[in-house]
Amino acid sequence: MTRDGKVRRTQEERSAETRTRLLDATVDCLIDLGYADTTTTVIAERAGVSRGAQLHHFPTKAELVAAAVEHLTRRIGEDLHHEAAKLPADGDRVSAAVDLLWSRFSTPLFPAFLELLVAARTDAELRKHLKAVEERLAHSMQRQVEEVFGPASSKTPGHALAIDLTLNLMYGMALQRVLASPDARQLKRRELAMVSAWKDVVTRVLENV
Template sequence: MTEQTTTPRRRTQAERTAATQARVLDAAIEALVEVGYAGTTTQEVNRRAGVSRGALLHHFPTRESLVVAAVDHLVERRLAEVLSRPRTGEEGLEVLVEAFSGPLFDAALELWVAARTDVNLRTAMIPLEKKVSDALAVGGAELFGDRYTPEELELSIELARGLAVSRILRSPEADREYIDRLLPIWKDLLNHD
């Protein structure tokens, strides 16, 4: 009996490019979360991703394009994760609160704050924010069905975002108590009965 060996398939250029971009985007998110926008330089992302400066600049010619693409990458991943969970049809507003947590929210918050005074970053972020808002509206409609009007869903998204911003000044325990206290009031405000 002869043993047949197979040579591993060589990755295509498109696969290598996608892998490099993913490493760079993951490194950018990691840097935004750990060292903030000010510390997320192209050199820092280069170091974390382990790619050449030329490779990074080929895919992302500016810092703004890099960090916006990184958050966009994470938004896509996070939305797919939330929407792929088994659903009961009884999902509550807790899903929105959870959506505004973790590395995605931390990275986005860094960019929002920096965009206040950085015109180039703000300009680059406007299409991303539109995409995020649209994704939240579509995801919310898919999760909640017709339980909430589009306006109620939009208001709920803004409340969840505001709660997440104020979370940075509370301990995890205090935040859980705060959310547990406010969530019933929020739900009562949207009660249609």
Template sequence: MAAGNGASAPTSPGAETGTRRGATVRRSREQRTSDSRLRILDAAVACLVESGYAGTTTLTIQARAGVSRGRLLHHFPSKETLLVAAAQHLAATRFASDGLASAELPPQADDPGARLDRIVDVMWTTYQEPYFWASTELWTAARTDPALAAALLPAERRLGAAIRQTLDAVFEAYAEHENYPMVREMLLTGMRGVALTYGFDPREAATDPHVAQWKQMCRVLLL
């Protein structure tokens, strides 16, 4: 009466092998799905930057990404959802990995002014990145495209909140300062506005006179 003693029957080696094989297949399938999605997003951003919103189609994105039509539509059923997802993905990824979140900043105790200057410099470089121009294409097109505007607005609000959260962490020593919220918004809106002029008047961003003004503003209002 072995069945009555509560002991589990041993698992056969073949069953264990099959389980492992099944798990590997699932992981492989999930990885391929993730990889194809990232290729589509990267291709969409590249098309936006190079060809603008009007010149970007799902067919050009599909060809650049090297995926099938069915694969593209599986991930993104419309052009609007694809382009918004692409711009937001790249912005969030780059801002976190290459921007302020990973920047080397002077210690606050050593030279508060130098730290503020460095924060301004790094912030300004993010407005020279491809994701900024991809986003700009979407913002402009959304004015006359209700479907795009409907997809863009909630995504922009989420991204804006994430960016502000990162800035709050970087400006940590000043986050409680009464002037900080104003300074943060003036930097974000001011840099965005100046950066837009580079679309028709390209020049050396590092020597833009506004950079010195933003630094002075931070020192005057936060130190």
């Protein structure tokens, strides 16, 4: 305990805090600057930590970015878990689930993630580190979407197909946002129409496959 009565943090706690600050700063930089302009120096500055501390935790940019993707996936999972508990148990569950998922996929986080996947095509080191976490990320995302759809849908014949199709649609719509025209109102109308149509489609897939 310090002289002012505060409990002194352990080295492990300080290290964990530094790591979290670096990961959060990396996510912010990827959103604000894109992968190409995100450097470890900028990340360290935004995190408020020294370059030495950054290098101690993550020696390369690719390692840091891959760890940030996994960190972000955990954050999204915790958010979806919390929000899924608020959804209706039946009736409008599928409709509410699609709305919830799109509300998360339509944030700036997913275009930033998709940018990393494109960058990994020609960046061998980034590709190596992303592939190391890819299987865990895919499993985690699948589990999160299943939770959002709810236990009732898991008993339907088209459950697995509905989950796969929904994820692919959401990724595609998120990618479309990167390339869309600057007319935000037109884009919003198109997205609302697609989400509305998908609710009907996914309901039929769940029931009829």
